[in-house]
Amino acid sequence: MSGEDTVFVALFSGINVGGNRIVKMAELKSFFEGLGFSDVANYVQSGNVVFRAEKGNAAALAKQLEAAFEKKWGFNSRIMVRDAAWLERLVEGNPYPEVAGEPTKLHAYVLEREPTAEETTRLAEKCTGPERFEIKGDVLYLHAPDGIGKSVFANLIPRTLKVPGTARNWRSVLALREMAGKVGG
Structure with a gap:
């Protein structure tokens, strides 16, 4: 871990709701790891992922994740990305x-x-x-x-x-x- 690593949380909107837009959390974790993020962990089925990124800001990460997610799963999910300090606040x-x-x-x-x-x-x-x-x-x-x-x-x-x-x-x-x-x- 370098001094520039930042912990982020990604909050997905509209996945695994009412049996629609199903995304398995193990697959979501692998997706994040495949994008080069580390220390990836998720919480419950509604799409909550904590991860470490070497660089990047929340807005840029959200755009990157949304584009890659849509390419992989074939539908759009708005993703709110915030850093751990924001979550603490x-x-x-x-x-x-x-x-x-x-x-x-x-x-x-x-x-x-x-x-x-x-x-x-x-x-x-x-x-x-x-x-x-x-x-x-x-x-x-x-x-x-x-x-x-x-x-x-x-x-x-x-x-x-x-x-x-x-x-x-x-x-x-x-x-x-x-x-x-x-x-x-």
């Missing part, structure tokens, strides 16, 4: 620490970019149920007290906000942070 920035112990009721949406004030206002107007959310940079934190599966508001987020992203429950967020720490340590 996401966890530390949780505006709802009182519900962190209920990981299925707390979610982090990793967004392609920070939403504009207008986009955020439009989303806030739709938040009329028991849910609450806060946006910090390129992360939307959602507390859904009845769970995301029963949340009408959660289903409105993508089409109302119109900023591409992918959501993970708090258990997944914490597991990825732990994995990144082990790879980086």
Whole structure:
């Protein structure tokens, strides 16, 4: 490992959902290794990969991975790539620490970019149920007290906000942070 190595997390959107766009995690791990990344580990079936890259920034890695992924599997998956320090900030920035112990009721949406004030206002107007959310940079934190599966508001987020992203429950967020720490340590 050189001093320039960086630990990243790649979060895939829209794979292994409802029996569609199936990608086996062992194949995904081999895919990353075949691209020259090291210390590759994945978490659950929804497409979460922690890896080490010798060089490159998150945006360039996302473009590289998306192109190679589409070539191999024949369909597009938007991939959010962030470094381990970003993931640590996401966890530390949780505006709802009182519900962190209920990981299925707390979610982090990793967004392609920070939403504009207008986009955020439009989303806030739709938040009329028991849910609450806060946006910090390129992360939307959602507390859904009845769970995301029963949340009408959660289903409105993508089409109302119109900023591409992918959501993970708090258990997944914490597991990825732990994995990144082990790879980086």
